[in-house]
Amino acid sequence: MIQLTAKILEKEEVAPDHYRLALDAPLISKDASPGQFVHVKITSQYMPLLRRPFSIHRITPSGIEILFRVVGTGTRLLSEKRQGDELDIIGPLGHGFKVKENTFTAILVAGGVGVAPLFALAERLRQFTEVRILIGSKTKTGILCLEKFEALGINVQVATDDGSLGIKGVATDLLEDFLATSASPRLPIYGCGPMPMLRILTEIAQLYSSPCQISLETNMACGVGACLGCVTKIVAPNSSSNFEYKRVCVDGPVFDAREILWR
Amino acid sequence: MIQLTAKILEKEEVAPDHYRLALDAPLISKDASPGQFVHVKITSQYMPLLRRPFSIHRITPSGIEILFRVVGTGTRLLSEKRQGDELDIIGPLGHGFKVKENTFTAILVAGGVGVAPLFALAERLRQFTEVRILIGSKTKTGILCLEKFEALGINVQVATDDGSLGIKGVATDLLEDFLATSASPRLPIYGCGPMPMLRILTEIAQLYSSPCQISLETNMACGVGACLGCVTKIVAPNSSSNFEYKRVCVDGPVFDAREILWR
Amino acid sequence: MEPDISVSIGKLRLKNPVLCASGCFGYGQEYAELVDLSMLGGIILKGITLKERQGNPMPRIIETPAGMLNSVGLQNMGLSRFLREKLPLLSNIPTAVIANICGETPEEYAAIAKELSDKAGISALEINISCPNVSHGGMSFGQDMMLTFEVVNLVRKQTSLPLIVKLSPNVTDIASIAKAAVDGGADALSLINTLLGMAMDIKTKKPYLANITGGLSGPAVKPVALRMVWEVCKAVSVPVIGQGGIMSWEDSLEFLLVGATAVCIGTANFVNPKAGMEIAQGIKDYMKQHKIIDLRKIRMM
Amino acid sequence: MEPDISVSIGKLRLKNPVLCASGCFGYGQEYAELVDLSMLGGIILKGITLKERQGNPMPRIIETPAGMLNSVGLQNMGLSRFLREKLPLLSNIPTAVIANICGETPEEYAAIAKELSDKAGISALEINISCPNVSHGGMSFGQDMMLTFEVVNLVRKQTSLPLIVKLSPNVTDIASIAKAAVDGGADALSLINTLLGMAMDIKTKKPYLANITGGLSGPAVKPVALRMVWEVCKAVSVPVIGQGGIMSWEDSLEFLLVGATAVCIGTANFVNPKAGMEIAQGIKDYMKQHKIIDLRKIRMM
Numbered sequence A, B: 001m002i003q004l005t006a007k008i009l010e011k012e013e014v015a016p017d018h019y020r021l022a023l024d025a026p027l028i029s030k031d032a033s034p035g036q037f038v039h040v041k042i043t044s045q046y047m048p049l050l051r052r053p054f055s056i057h058r059i060t061p062s063g064i065e066i067l068f069r070v071v072g073t074g075t076r077l078l079s080e081k082r083q084g085d086e087l088d089i090i091g092p093l094g095h096g097f098k099v100k101e102n103t104f105t106a107i108l109v110a111g112g113v114g115v116a117p118l119f120a121l122a123e124r125l126r127q128f129t130e131v132r133i134l135i136g137s138k139t140k141t142g143i144l145c146l147e148k149f150e151a152l153g154i155n156v157q158v159a160t161d162d163g164s165l166g167i168k169g170v171a172t173d174l175l176e177d178f179l180a181t182s183a184s185p186r187l188p189i190y191g192c193g194p195m196p197m198l199r200i201l202t203e204i205a206q207l208y209s210s211p212c213q214i215s216l217e218t219n220m221a222c223g224v225g226a227c228l229g230c231v232t233k234i235v236a237p238n239s240s241s242n243f244e245y246k247r248v249c250v251d252g253p254v255f256d257a258r259e260i261l262w263r
Numbered sequence C, D: 001m002e003p004d005i006s007v008s009i010g011k012l013r014l015k016n017p018v019l020c021a022s023g024c025f026g027y028g029q030e031y032a033e034l035v036d037l038s039m040l041g042g043i044i045l046k047g048i049t050l051k052e053r054q055g056n057p058m059p060r061i062i063e064t065p066a067g068m069l070n071s072v073g074l075q076n077m078g079l080s081r082f083l084r085e086k087l088p089l090l091s092n093i094p095t096a097v098i099a100n101i102c103g104e105t106p107e108e109y110a111a112i113a114k115e116l117s118d119k120a121g122i123s124a125l126e127i128n129i130s131c132p133n134v135s136h137g138g139m140s141f142g143q144d145m146m147l148t149f150e151v152v153n154l155v156r157k158q159t160s161l162p163l164i165v166k167l168s169p170n171v172t173d174i175a176s177i178a179k180a181a182v183d184g185g186a187d188a189l190s191l192i193n194t195l196l197g198m199a200m201d202i203k204t205k206k207p208y209l210a211n212i213t214g215g216l217s218g219p220a221v222k223p224v225a226l227r228m229v230w231e232v233c234k235a236v237s238v239p240v241i242g243q244g245g246i247m248s249w250e251d252s253l254e255f256l257l258v259g260a261t262a263v264c265i266g267t268a269n270f271v272n273p274k275a276g277m278e279i280a281q282g283i284k285d286y287m288k289q290h291k292i293i294d295l296r297k298i299r300m301m
C-alpha cells in the first residue's frame, strides 16, 4: 500500500460514458493482485471531497489500469482528465480474489462495468486454467472489453436486457445454462456487478455447490479500514444478531459469497 | 443589467499572474460605461461559490474585456479558462465614472491592476480631452497596459517601488509632482487601486481642490444591491454616527472621493 | 396537464412552493431586471426593525468552503422609512410579498407587526427570532422556548396576517422551540436561519469579518438544515418552510421529502439570480415527469 | 534553529500540536504504511465502549458539499477485546496515544476510564459526550450541563490520566457546557464533534444513510467549529483541542489563532492520509518563516 502521484499514460473512451485510464504506477502494480482496488483523489479541491475507489482493471509492469463508468460528479470529473494529467492514488488496497491453481474452468460473471476487476483476474487465471466470462448489460454498448477477452483466448458469452447483443436476458441466465449443461461440478465462480445480480449469482452457485467469490461495492471514506464507513453484513453464527459488520475496504472487497448476509 | 453566458473570445497573459479576457457580450457592452463592472460565475460548482466582480476594462461592440490579477482560488481558476470556454456573467453593474465633457486634462491614477477600469475610462475621455495616466506598482512587471495607453496617444508616467521602471516611488508621488507644477487648477482625478493609495490620492486631491472619483473594492455577494454585504462608510453629517453604510455594488463602485469616510 | 404546485401557508396561498429568502432578495426590485418575479412563489423582504439600523462594520461577507459567512447585522431603514419608501412599490410585485421583522424586545416585534398588518402589498409576516448578527434580541429569542413563546404570542395578538416564525439552528433542540412557536400562535415555521460561524485571516491574524462572527449559509449547511426541518416536521403540524443551502430543484425536493411545505432560496440568489425561477420550474417538471399531481404526495414515509 | 512546537495538554506533552481525530485514524495501525506516525503529535483511537457494538446499519457514509455525513454508530469491539487485541500493539506507536471512550451511563464511562488508566500505551483519555450516532448516552450527555458535569466528575475520580472532554456542537451554548466539563475536572476540552445532519436520495425518496441522520464533518463545518472553539477558549482556561474541517496547516492556524492549544485532523485523513504529517510540518515551517518561537504567541488579540 502506497500513496503516490500517478500520471495518466493513456485515456480511452471505451464506450459511451465508460473510460479506461492507464496510470503510471509501477510501485502499485508490483504488489497488486486481481480484485484489489485503488483509491483516487480526483481533484485537489474539496468537491468532490472524498477519494473514489476503483478496481484494478489491469496490472502491467508500468502501472495499473482502471475502467469506470460515469455515474456522478466524481466520475464525470475523472472522465474529463487528459493524458498527462496526474492523480493522487493509494493502492493496492483490500483483499482480491483467491486463486486456486489446480482448478479446471473458471467462470467469471460480470454485470456492466463489473468486468473491470475480472479482466485482471482473467489475465491471471488464464496462465493456468481455462477461463470463460459471461457478461451482461442493459444493451450492447454496455458490453465492455469483449474483444480484449477474446484476444486473450477467453470464451465470452453475452447477455443483454434488450437482446441487442448475445442472448436476451441477464448474465446469470448464461451461468445457469452453462452450469446446467456442464459436466464438471463445482466450477469456481467469480462475480462482479450490481448487488441484485450478485445475490442471484450466489444462489445459483449454492445450488451447484460451486465456490463463489464476489467483489462488493459500498461507499467508502478512508479505504484502509480506519473509518468503518464501508461495512457490509457478514454472516456470524456466534453473534446474537446472526451477523457482524465487516469492512469492504480491507476485509473485502472480494468475499466468499456464502459469507454475505443478503439482508 | 443582464445575465448571460459569454464565450471567451480572447485570452492573454499580459504579465505574470495577470490576464486579459475578451468576452462575447454585446448585450452588456451596449449599456456599459467606464467604471462599471461585471459579476462572473467562475465555475458551475460550489467552490468558489460566489461570483467574482471585475471592472469592465474595455467596451467594444462585440462585448467587454476584463483584466485581472490572480490572487486566490477564484482568479486562479479563471486564469485557467481557455478561449472558447463560457462564463456566466451579469452586467453592466454599478455606477461608473462621471465624465464631464468640458474639462481640460484628466488625470488617471492607477495602482497595480487598478488600471483595469481606467483603460475603458481613458478610451472614453480621450474623445474630448487630454488624458494622462500615472501608474504605480511594486515592480516593472506589474505595470500593465503601458503600450496600450501610449497607443491611444495618452501620456503615461510610471512609478515602481523598486525603481525598476519609471521613478522609484508610488503613483501618488507622480500625482503630487504633476499637480505641484501644473498651471491649471482643479484638474479632475480618477483613481483605482489599493485602499491606502486611494486614501493618499484623496488627500492630495483635496489639497489641490481637484474633483476626484475613485473606484472601490469590497467583498460582494449579490452585486445588485440586495445583500448589503459590500458596504463602505460614506460621510453622512446628519447621521448620529457621522456616516452611513452604502453599497459599493450599486451606490458605487465609483464614488466621489470626498464621500468616503476613511475609518 | 400542468401539475398544480400551489401551496398554502396558513391563509396564504402561494402559486408555487419557492420563496426567496429574507436578506437575500432585497425588496424584490433589486433583482427585477434579471428575474421574472411572477414565476416565484413569493418574496420575503429584508428584515425590518422599528428603528433604522446601520448594520455591522465591514467587511461583512467572506466565502467559506461551499458556503459564506455574513454579518450584515440587519442594516435597514427602519419601519417608518420602509412604509414611506418601499411599501408603495410592493404592490407592483407580481407575487406574494412577506415582511420579515425583527425586534430588540417582544414589544418591538408586536409594534412592527401591528403597523404592517393592515398594509396592502404585504401578504404575511415572518418573525425573525434567529438573526445571529445583532447583539440585542434576534437569535437570543429563538434560543429559548419561553422567549419564543412570548414573542410569538405577543405578535399573534397584533396581527391576523399569516404568521411565520423563523427559527435559529443554533440550538440544542429545535423541535421544542418549534413547538413553543406553534403554541404561541405561529401559522407556519421557517428554518433554518444561518449557523453562527467564524473565519480567520491568517495573514492579518484577525477575523475576516469585522463583527468577528457571522451567519453561515449556502450548500455547506444543507445537511444540518435538512435534519432540522425533518425534526420540526415530525414535531409540529403547521406548514414548514425549509431552507439552508438550497441551490437546485433537487435540493428543494430533499426538503419537500422530509415534510417541508415550501422552500426558501437564500444564498443561491447571489450565485444565480434565476435560481428561484429555475427551481420552481424544476419542481413542476419533476412532478410532470413522475406524474405527481399533489405536491404533498412526495413526502418520504 | 528548529522552532519548538511541542505543547502540553494537562500533564501530557505532545511533540507537536497535531493529533489525528477519533474515528478517523482507526487504531493507528491502519495508516502505518502510509504515514510516518512519529511525525504526529498524537493519535486518538476510535471510540471504545464497555460492550462490543455492532454499529449502525449501512450505508453509513455519504458525501455532502465540502463535507461528509457518517453514521458509523461507534462500531467497536468493546473494552475487553480492545485490551486483548489492540492495547498490546499501541506501545509500538511512536507518538502519544489517547483513548476515546463512550458510555451509555456515567457509570459506564467511569468503568472504562478506570480500566484504561493503568495501561501502558495510553497517555490520556478523551471522553466522548458528543457522539450523534448512538441512541443511548453519547451526544445527550454533551447537550446538558448537569449531565456533562456528572459524567466528567465521575470519570475524574477514576483516573489520573490527562482527561480531555469532547464536546458536541449541537448545543445552544457551548461555553456553558465547556465550563461544566472543566468544573467536573476536565484537563482539556476537544471540539467540535460532528454536527447532526441528514441527506435525502431523491431517486429512492429515502435518506442516504440507513440511520437517517449522521454526523457532518469536513471543510463545510469549519466556520462553525472555529466560532465554537473561539467561544470556548474565551470561557475556560484549560487547553482546547480544536477540530472540525481542518484540511491544511492554514486551517490549523486559524484554530490556534482563536486560542486552541492543539488541533485534531479528522476527515482530512480520508482525503489525504499524510494530512496530519504535512500539517505538523506546515506549522513548523510557518513558525520558522515568521520567526515565532512559542506557539502560544500566535494567538489573535
Ligand SMILES: Cc1cc2nc3c(=O)[nH]c(=O)nc-3n(C[C@H](O)[C@H](O)[C@H](O)COP(=O)(O)OP(=O)(O)OC[C@H]3O[C@@H](n4cnc5c(N)ncnc54)[C@H](O)[C@@H]3O)c2cc1C
Pocket (backbone or CB within 6 Å): A037, A048, A050, A051, A052, A053, A054, A055, A056, A066, A067, A068, A069, A070, A071, A072, A073, A074, A075, A076, A113, A116, A117, A216, A217, A218, A219, A220, A253, D062, D063
Ligand atoms: C472497491 C470498489 C471498486 C470499484 N470499482 C469500480 C470500477 O472498477 N469501475 C467503476 O466504474 N466503478 C467502480 N466502483 C464504484 C465507484 O467507486 C463509484 O461509481 C464512484 O465512487 C462514484 O463516484 P461519483 O462521484 O461519480 O458518484 P456520486 O454518486 O456523486 O458519489 C457520491 C458518493 O457515493 C459514493 N458512491 C457512489 N456510487 C458508488 C458505488 N457504486 N460504490 C461505492 N461508492 C459509491 C462515492 O464514492 C461518493 O462518496 C467501485 C467501488 C468500490 C467500493
Ligand SMILES: Cc1cc2nc3c(=O)[nH]c(=O)nc-3n(C[C@H](O)[C@H](O)[C@H](O)COP(=O)(O)OP(=O)(O)OC[C@H]3O[C@@H](n4cnc5c(N)ncnc54)[C@H](O)[C@@H]3O)c2cc1C
Pocket (backbone or CB within 6 Å): B037, B048, B050, B051, B052, B053, B054, B055, B056, B066, B067, B068, B069, B070, B071, B072, B073, B074, B075, B076, B113, B116, B117, B216, B217, B218, B219, B220, B253, C062, C063
Ligand atoms: C467592483 C470591483 C471591481 C473589481 N475589478 C477588478 C479588476 O478589474 N481586476 C482585478 O484583478 N480585480 C478586480 N477586483 C477584485 C477581484 O474581484 C478579486 O481579486 C477577486 O474577487 C478575488 O477572488 P479570488 O477567489 O481569487 O480570491 P479570494 O481571496 O480567494 O476570494 C475570497 C473572497 O474574497 C473576495 N475578494 C478577495 N479579494 C477581493 C477584492 N480585492 N475585492 C473584492 N472582493 C475580494 C472574493 O470575491 C471572494 O468572495 C474588483 C473588485 C470589485 C469589488
Ligand SMILES: Cc1cc2nc3c(=O)[nH]c(=O)nc-3n(C[C@H](O)[C@H](O)[C@H](O)COP(=O)(O)O)c2cc1C
Pocket (backbone or CB within 6 Å): B221, B227, B229, C021, C022, C023, C024, C046, C047, C070, C072, C074, C100, C128, C131, C166, C192, C193, C194, C216, C217, C218, C219, C221, C243, C244, C245, C246, C264, C265, C266, C267, C268
Ligand atoms: C446576506 C444575508 C442576509 C440575511 N438577512 C436576513 C434577514 O434580514 N432576516 C432573516 O430572517 N434572515 C436573513 N438571512 C438568512 C436567510 O434568509 C436564510 O435563512 C439563510 O441564509 C439560509 O438559507 P441559504 O443557505 O439558502 O442562504 C440572511 C442571509 C444572508 C446570506
Ligand SMILES: Cc1cc2nc3c(=O)[nH]c(=O)nc-3n(C[C@H](O)[C@H](O)[C@H](O)COP(=O)(O)O)c2cc1C
Pocket (backbone or CB within 6 Å): A221, A227, A229, D021, D022, D023, D024, D046, D047, D070, D072, D074, D100, D128, D131, D166, D192, D193, D194, D216, D217, D218, D219, D221, D243, D244, D245, D246, D264, D265, D266, D267, D268
Ligand atoms: C467516520 C467518522 C467516525 C468518527 N468516530 C468518532 C468516535 O468514535 N469518537 C469521537 O469522539 N469522534 C468521532 N468522530 C468525530 C471526529 O473525531 C471529529 O471530531 C469530527 O469528524 C470533526 O473533525 P473533521 O471535520 O476534521 O472530521 C468521527 C468522525 C468521522 C468522520
Ligand code: FES
Pocket (backbone or CB within 6 Å): A219, A220, A221, A222, A223, A224, A225, A226, A227, A228, A229, A230, A231, A247, A248, A249, A250
Ligand atoms: S472505507 Fe474506511 S473502513 Fe472501509
Ligand code: FES
Pocket (backbone or CB within 6 Å): B219, B220, B221, B222, B223, B224, B225, B226, B227, B228, B229, B230, B231, B247, B248, B249, B250
Ligand atoms: S454585493 Fe450585495 S449589496 Fe452589494
